[in-house]
Amino acid sequence: MGDRLASQLEDFKVGVDNVIFSVDMTLNRVLVLLIMRQDTPFLGQWSLPGTLVRKGESLEDAAYRILAEKIHVQNIYLEQLYTFGKPGRDPRESPDQFGVRYLSVSYFALVRFEEAKLIADGVPGIAWYSLDLVPQLAFDHNEILEYGYRRLRNKLEYSPIAFDVLPEMFTLGDIYQLYSAVLGENFSDYSNFRTRLLKLGFLSDTGIKVSRGAGRPASLYRFDSEAFAPLKDKPMVFI
Amino acid sequence: MGDRLASQLEDFKVGVDNVIFSVDMTLNRVLVLLIMRQDTPFLGQWSLPGTLVRKGESLEDAAYRILAEKIHVQNIYLEQLYTFGKPGRDPRESPDQFGVRYLSVSYFALVRFEEAKLIADGVPGIAWYSLDLVPQLAFDHNEILEYGYRRLRNKLEYSPIAFDVLPEMFTLGDIYQLYSAVLGENFSDYSNFRTRLLKLGFLSDTGIKVSRGAGRPASLYRFDSEAFAPLKDKPMVFI
DNA sequence: AGTTTTTTGGTAAATAAAACTATAATTTAG
DNA sequence: CTAAATTATAGTTTTATTTACCAAAAAACT
Numbered sequence: 001m002g003d004r005l006a007s008q009l010e011d012f013k014v015g016v017d018n019v020i021f022s023v024d025m026t027l028n029r030v031l032v033l034l035i036m037r038q039d040t041p042f043l044g045q046w047s048l049p050g051t052l053v054r055k056g057e058s059l060e061d062a063a064y065r066i067l068a069e070k071i072h073v074q075n076i077y078l079e080q081l082y083t084f085g086k087p088g089r090d091p092r093e094s095p096d097q098f099g100v101r102y103l104s105v106s107y108f109a110l111v112r113f114e115e116a117k118l119i120a121d122g123v124p125g126i127a128w129y130s131l132d133l134v135p136q137l138a139f140d141h142n143e144i145l146e147y148g149y150r151r152l153r154n155k156l157e158y159s160p161i162a163f164d165v166l167p168e169m170f171t172l173g174d175i176y177q178l179y180s181a182v183l184g185e186n187f188s189d190y191s192n193f194r195t196r197l198l199k200l201g202f203l204s205d206t207g208i209k210v211s212r213g214a215g216r217p218a219s220l221y222r223f224d225s226e227a228f229a230p231l232k233d234k235p236m237v238f239i
Numbered sequence: 240m241g242d243r244l245a246s247q248l249e250d251f252k253v254g255v256d257n258v259i260f261s262v263d264m265t266l267n268r269v270l271v272l273l274i275m276r277q278d279t280p281f282l283g284q285w286s287l288p289g290t291l292v293r294k295g296e297s298l299e300d301a302a303y304r305i306l307a308e309k310i311h312v313q314n315i316y317l318e319q320l321y322t323f324g325k326p327g328r329d330p331r332e333s334p335d336q337f338g339v340r341y342l343s344v345s346y347f348a349l350v351r352f353e354e355a356k357l358i359a360d361g362v363p364g365i366a367w368y369s370l371d372l373v374p375q376l377a378f379d380h381n382e383i384l385e386y387g388y389r390r391l392r393n394k395l396e397y398s399p400i401a402f403d404v405l406p407e408m409f410t411l412g413d414i415y416q417l418y419s420a421v422l423g424e425n426f427s428d429y430s431n432f433r434t435r436l437l438k439l440g441f442l443s444d445t446g447i448k449v450s451r452g453a454g455r456p457a458s459l460y461r462f463d464s465e466a467f468a469p470l471k472d473k474p475m476v477f478i
Numbered sequence: 479a480g481t482t483t484t485t486t487g488g489t490a491a492a493t494a495a496a497a498c499t500a501t502a503a504t505t506t507a508g
Numbered sequence: 509c510t511a512a513a514t515t516a517t518a519g520t521t522t523t524a525t526t527t528a529c530c531a532a533a534a535a536a537c538t
Binding site: 008009010011012013014052053054055056057058059080082083085086087099101103105 | 252
Binding site for chain 1: 482483484485486487488
């Protein structure tokens, strides 16, 4: 930083776009939250929920603001994803509208499906889309979503983010289902997956048994954040 | 994106700051490139090499422009690191200078020390700093550097970035030295490190032997990018 | 009542990681 | 010039982990 010729510099508006994932355990689908745009450009088209950063607002604050505007939910996992800034990525950057660029700082978020109540106020549409049914999105949002999905897959392998989309209590089969849905079928043997997971030492058995259709009833487990805390920085493998 | 009240929105200048790492194999030190600032704010203080993004320039282009301005070098590894945008991170964001924010998109770069010729034109200072001797930097650059160093350590474990800082030809001992310098002493047994590395299958022995002081001469190896290409997306462990 | 389904708790074989040993080829010290 | 020290290389052995597979338990389904 420190160019002399201010006239050469670009002026930016900075947007924050969120890739908000969730999982519907009953239908076993990975979901992403989409908003139907009510403004030009791309009016009426589906897009990632986003906003332009306001005065005095940090990027993360802006990301949380969108989240709070669109869904009522307790637990939110949020981390920065990537920054997209290719010239021309936003049609508002028309050459006649002299020297305004639109940057998008994207954030990656996870919420629990059952806890998340969508807020439809003021937007013509808001919906959880199954990942395989996502339509053509506004701007470069398909690319951003793709980036977010890659992050989701990667982090599932070495980080306990699954427990931010799973319900508070879950069966080991639920976790396996989630991993299968994201990482593809037969990514690992179920029995081995179970033992590996339990050996990590931060899943506590509540003792409560639930029957889901046929088969022996399963134990409900809970993520024990106190048991996890000291392991936070140790490398661990989930798959 | 799509706020109605344009007056609430912040106007940004966007900067790109590079965390450029290298390694001096003879002294076995990890190095980062620093620039002495010739402009206010922080005039005369050391900082990461950066620039403000120009009209029509992509973020990555800006990152490459800095690199090209500061060092002559063939091979460059470059990837986006993180975006820093907390209000007040740049003193030029004074409340009187109405509503201008400074965002920094940081990039992570690796170059080969012997091949990299520093270009001191127009700056009062440019230097490779050993990581343990880095002074207080301008802006939030110490934080950015810390972030970059974490990325360096992480990527060394599962990605072949070592070969972007090592010379074209290197001994297995060189790699071990590099890993020791970054990851700390005795991170692994040398003998086991060797066999693990060779088993990955993309280091080719040139047959050339070199003597570095005492001891049996070592074979020079070379990173075989063709042998690596098909393994690119397979998970692999270096340490 | 018997079959199917799912959870659960295992074992055995294959692989990989960690610890360790020995030898080769050089430089350095005496 | 020779012995000692040093570093590279090539193993082996032991231990731990991963993978593949098996079987009983506890429920639903037919």
